[in-house]
Amino acid sequence: MKSEALVLGIETSCDETAIGIVRGRTLLANVIASSVDEHARFGGVVPEVASRAHLEAIIPALDRAIKEAKISFADLDALAVTAGPGLIGALLVGTSSATGLVLASGKPIYAVNHLAAHVSVDALTHDAPLRPTIALLVSGGHSSLLKINDITGNIEKLGQTLDDAAGEAFDKIARLLELGFPGGPAIDALAKSGKKDAIDFPRGLTHAKDSEKHLFDFSFSGLKTAVARYIEATPTAKKSDVAASFQEAVVDVLISKALLACTQSGIDSLVIAGGVAANSRLREVAAERAAKSGVELRIPAPLLCTDNGAMVAALGSLMVSAGASASTIDFSADSAMSVLEVAR
Numbered sequence: 448m449k450s451e452a453l454v455l456g457i458e459t460s461c462d463e464t465a466i467g468i469v470r471g472r473t474l475l476a477n478v479i480a481s482s483v484d485e486h487a488r489f490g491g492v493v494p495e496v497a498s499r500a501h502l503e504a505i506i507p508a509l510d511r512a513i514k515e516a517k518i519s520f521a522d523l524d525a526l527a528v529t530a531g532p533g534l535i536g537a538l539l540v541g542t543s544s545a546t547g548l549v550l551a552s553g554k555p556i557y558a559v560n561h562l563a564a565h566v567s568v569d570a571l572t573h574d575a576p577l578r579p580t581i582a583l584l585v586s587g588g589h590s591s592l593l594k595i596n597d598i599t600g601n602i603e604k605l606g607q608t609l610d611d612a613a614g615e616a617f618d619k620i621a622r623l624l625e626l627g628f629p630g631g632p633a634i635d636a637l638a639k640s641g642k643k644d645a646i647d648f649p650r651g652l653t654h655a656k657d658s659e660k661h662l663f664d665f666s667f668s669g670l671k672t673a674v675a676r677y678i679e680a681t682p683t684a685k686k687s688d689v690a691a692s693f694q695e696a697v698v699d700v701l702i703s704k705a706l707l708a709c710t711q712s713g714i715d716s717l718v719i720a721g722g723v724a725a726n727s728r729l730r731e732v733a734a735e736r737a738a739k740s741g742v743e744l745r746i747p748a749p750l751l752c753t754d755n756g757a758m759v760a761a762l763g764s765l766m767v768s769a770g771a772s773a774s775t776i777d778f779s780a781d782s783a784m785s786v787l788e789v790a791r
């Protein structure tokens with residue numbers, strides 16, 4: 448295999464039908480068709496609606512990506528597809544399309560983990576391969592702290608959320624503030640005109656008593672309740688202050704724990720990935736505090752933080768250059784695929 452493998456990645460785990468094409472560590476195409484508008488009136492992603500939208504969008508998205516990358520399908524060295532975790536009906540549209548393409552073309556396929564793919568997208572922004580690093584993975588469905596020894600197959604879990612994912616917390620608070628769905632970008636925008644120290648919201652699992660069992664775990668349900676109570680008790684509260692203070696509480700906990708994980712494990716490298724990594728305040732605080740701690744910080748560009756196909760292609764490309772064996776065609780999608788299983 449050439450060292451600069453040309454890989455097409457397919458992502459359909461939630462509401463984005465996304466196709467990315469990379470050559471080695473270079474991004475050639477990143478097509479994202481989102482069905483988010485179809486879910487907005489329900490206040491969250493409706494699985495059946497997402498699956499149908501994927502079915503309609505996937506072939507046009509494939510065509511557009513190939514055109515955008517100025518390649519032909521025959522040029523591809525390998526395919527990669529998200530096998531999980533995610534909504535099972537949504538995943539199946541991607542995996543069965545990928546299987547069809549493999550049957551027709553005989554190309555190798557890598558059935559990869561969506562969460563590992565979020566971290567792998569780093570390869571498209573940095574030429575230097577990741578050293579062993581701590582990764583803070585914060586998306587709509589997952590929040591965890593990982594120790595990445597090798598993104599193509601050696602990941603350790605240090606901690607995770609005990610209840611809501613960080614993105615889910617943003618989405619729920621946005622609903623309380625009547626900001627629509629998805630909530631993360633709306634809170635990010637509104638918080639810019641609010642006071643981040645207006646309200647002292649709780650920082651979950653950061654007390655001395657939590658340090659023994661939950662040093663690297665997260666919990667956002669107490670924060671959510673505190674925000675709900677505050678809004679109820681303070682009808683005159685400025686929404687922007689609530690948004691900014693809530694966001695500050697989430698960001699503070701995420702970055703504090705991520706940097707503590709670096710210090711404790713003697714690793715001076717931190718990657719932040721997943722949809723919430725697009726948050727402007729999180730990026731700001733992470734940059735300030737990582738610099739103070741002497742930790743090298745890597746955060747993908749905002750468009751590569753939220754779900755996309757480029758990240759799946761990037762992980763496929765890293766698997767090819769690591770000489771990893773491809774998946775067999777009978778691989779299955781897994782809605783609860785563990786973050787420790789990079790590919791199947």
Ligand code: KG4
Binds near residue numbers: 585
């Ligand atoms: O990684 P992602 O696109 O999908 C999942 O794998 O879940 O993450 C989506 C989540 C949503 O909860 C969304 O509200 C959140 O990421 N998000 C943000 C921002 N952009 C997206 N949260 C905070 N600030 C943002 N700018």
Ligand code: ZN
Binds near residue numbers: 561565586587721722
């Ligand atoms: Zn994601």
